[in-house]
Amino acid sequence: MILPELGSAIPGGRVLEITTTTGCIVGCSYCPQDKFAHRQRRVSHVKHLRLEDFKRCLARVPTSVDISFAGYSEPWLNPDCTEMVEHAYARGHGIRIFTTLVGMKGRDLHRLQALRSRVFVVHVLDDGAYMNSRLVGDKYLALIRQVVDIASIRFIVLGEIHPDIAGIIPAEALVRARPLSSRGGSVDPKVVEARQPVVGALTCVDGRQYRNVLLPNGDVTLCCMDFERRHVLGNLLRDEYADLFEKPVFSQIVDRMNGTDGFLLCRMCEYAHPKASAC
């Protein structure tokens, strides 16, 4: 999911985003998930994150880390997603949910309604400009009607909302935005042009180097921009969470953020700001 930007407004520190599956049938044109799927399949044949592997990975993560169901695909394309949410919630993690509802069933929504998530954002389908509007059918509309009853839920549309949905969602709960992030230059430049690279030392405005992404094979990438697996910090099926930040890969990222030469995804990222020099 490409919207955890909205989670920036939520106070708190570290977040682990969960990519529950490789490949996303929603196929938004402002999302480079095909590049992610291509890169991921070259290193692993695990398509869906297995529930048992999710539990093994989570056992290594302190409960102070929020778990965000977002990542590089629609989370509910994995049929075990609701059970993963419940498991993380039962362990005491703060829960963040970002979904298009594609793949979700009414009974999933009932189960999610029973727990208090810190963030619940629905990325609603647009009028077909960037998304496949054929996904808007009777079942999808029934889910939208059900989801509006969840307290504190928010909706976002990138572009114009699909006309069949417009009348269901209360205007005050809907955020309208435009696709603005090139995902570190991974998005088709015809949709979002890449930025000019940042030179020298930089900072991430949201400290997203601590909002990492778990992949279906247990690998952990730097952040929600790293669809092309440019910085793999480690693997939670074998590494402790704290070790991810002690390994050479993360130290190198920190050095490069401080101005050392070498490839750094952040240089192409809209969330990177040049660091003011000391003199």
Ligand code: SF4
């Ligand atoms: S639903 Fe999310 S992950 Fe899937 S294509 Fe759209 S933005 Fe990308």
Ligand code: SF4
């Ligand atoms: S600046 Fe770096 S850490 Fe921050 S979101 Fe961009 S790529 Fe990720």
